[in-house]
Amino acid sequence: MRALKQPGLWLYVAALVVWGLVVWFLDDPTLRETSFTLLMYVGLASSLNILLGYTGYVSFGHIVFFGLGGYMGFYLVSVQEWSLYPAALVGGVFGALVAALLGLAVLRLRGAYFALATIGVNEAARAFVNNFRPFGGATGLSLDYSVYGLYGGSMKALWLAFGLVWLIAIATVVTSYLVKQSRFGLGLMAIREDEDAAMVMGVKAPRAKTWAFALSAFFPGIIGTIYFFKNGNVEPHDAFRLHMSIETLVMIMLGGQGTVLGPILGALSYERLRGYLLVSPLFKSLHLALSGVALLLIILFVPAGVVGWLRQRFPKLRGILE
Amino acid sequence: MVHQLINSLTDGFLLGFVYGLAAMGLSLIWGVMSVINLAHGPVITVGMLATYLLFVHVGLNPYLAIVVVAGIGLVLGLIIYITAVHRVISAPHLSSLLATFAVNMIILGIFNAVFGGDQNNIDFSLGSLSIGFLNVTYSRLLAAVGAVAVTVFLYLYLYFTRTGKSIRAVANNREAAELMGIPSTRVLALSFGLGSLLAAVAGSLISTIFPFTIFSGGPYELKSFVICVLGGLGNPLGALLGGLILGLMEGLIPIWMPTSWVPVVEFGLFVFVLVVRPTGLLGAK
């Protein structure tokens, strides 16, 4: 496959693999937790990029799939007593199904209207889950600590969660890459550039968009399940945090939408920055404002993001800066 | 039961005027420059906060404070336009969407840092009016009256003053307006300021009825979107009508289901109208 011959893909995968192994060997819980969060965002940002960067549909509500898929997966583990692995998978599939269904209504909207609809989705989903008895309503669900025993105790479970998120992050990046280099991806990018022209050229836009939407929702569903499993509980307020959606968006814009490396870099740099800011008492409460400033500056001056800008500046590096 | 229903509907109807006012601000900006102002919610919050602070620290009567709030809204709108929107006004719509969204984050972030997420309440109770079984608080009544008054002012401004007419000209066809010597940048900035003014005043009125947190602007922003889409973009009368419809709907819903379902219904309505009749019930512009 043409995709596998590009150096970029192997570079990123190798970097991620090495990082994971380093954390493993150092056996440091703090590093592990930080890495967990970072890798989680890499996964979230890369998956959203499939919809936003490749297909050109800006979603403000991406976190809804993290929440809904995560809820489903967590429900299966805590209430139905499933094993984590199939539960996470079902969480992902559930996220994808919700996306496909939602897409029937929402993908018909173009540009700004679609974005607006996605803002409402998050609110609606939270309100819905708040009232949904099987998912615990407003109090949510929690995990009996004995469940961790099935995975070798809570310490081991934490390492397991890390390992799974690490694998999913790699899987998301690889998928993102494969999509970009595939015929499917070419169709998506044509839709992004000019949806009507793409249709006239034969791209089955409605179907392609639905697949992109579902694919972008699959990984967050899995990640959500793992995240809530690690935390031991889930509640509506937690699962549908709008600012996680926003921050994922900012990460993509910062790093460079439509590239594979962009979301990775964006996620890493943004999260690191946030980590430093949270420690400082002055900036702690301002971090939402600062992300806003960052987003504004990017939109006004560097809309292509860091990677996009680099690609324009140094065309020779295109092969690596995919 | 019927009494409850009528009271509920009346409450909703009165509130609908205020919703309509808020939505008008969004609709104006949308209609004049095709920008969807995602900072709308925080501007409403600014109105709420300003009224509260003026009441608590200066002792200013909330209804008088509206004039001050209008001024704040106008200036804020001008600032937002000049810093964030002007540069991307001719770019694809998503750029202005993200730019105003960024402003949203900045304002909310600052408020969060300075004021925190606690509830604030303006303790300015005026009692209520009773007509038979109908029981309406004066604050709701006054808010509706205030909303109508501002609407009338807006209408007079847009149709009978020179600047108002130039706003309508730019909304109709920006290039043609420029060719006729209308300074479109100034008009756009003014329109944005005007839209923000309306939002801030709406927020001010809302704060006289309900307690609020700095995040309260969000749901009203969503309502404004639904209303704009219902009433047709750029159509102020449509916004008012849409506001009334939404208000009535909110009066009806709690009879059958818990109020926490309201966002779901509103979202459903929003998507439904967008898909089925994107130009709104009254048609755009």
Place this chain on the structure above:
Amino acid sequence: MILEVRDITKRFGGLQALSDVSFDLSAGEILGLIGPNGAGKTTLFNVINGVFPPDHGKVVFRGEDITRLPPYEVARRGLARAYQVVRPLSDLSVQENVMVGACFGRERYSLAEASRVADEVLVQVGLADKAKLLAGSLNVAEKKRLELARALGSQPYLLLLDEVLAGLNPSEIASMLDTILQIRESGITILMIEHVMQAVMTVSDRVLVLDYGELIAQGLPQEVVNDPLVIEAYLGDPQLTKRLLEGQLR
């Protein structure tokens, strides 16, 4: 008959855009479609390739009724279109633009095959040296060629050209006409909307004339050009214009 258009009627609110338009197109023909501005030519194209359905009438392509199919279905059956107002996929390279046509057109090539097809097509339209540049960076004449290349990339049986000569200088026009003739040589049927009268007359086998949504004349170029209805549609006064035209066509 590669294309049969029957009684196409389309109304937009108060405006009757097309009324009972009917014509046939034989395989290998170049059919010119002319008419004053606002006559409904582009609307007719939009109906043919599925952008919107007609109110009445039908479009039969290679024996299949394609009247209400969406544009991507029409494209997959081998009917491609080059737009009047060019719409390049700006952030993709020239080659990738053509590849989209090849991947999603009649043959549904894989990426590798599409790449080869794109290279061939780019040679055909004279853009081979610009293959790796971003489509957004081309000038107008080049974008028009790209528009043509994209349509060709889908290996169509029938090509709809909407004013491909607009905005080109005389030497660019001559070169584009050559390309169009070559395309026909390779077996593709062409239906072209054109305003550049001289061009359309030299290159078309037959000509259709549309005015206010109605087909007012069809036939050989010389016949059509001398038809008083046509002259009146374009210029108003038949006598005056006859004199003008005689001066021009000799």
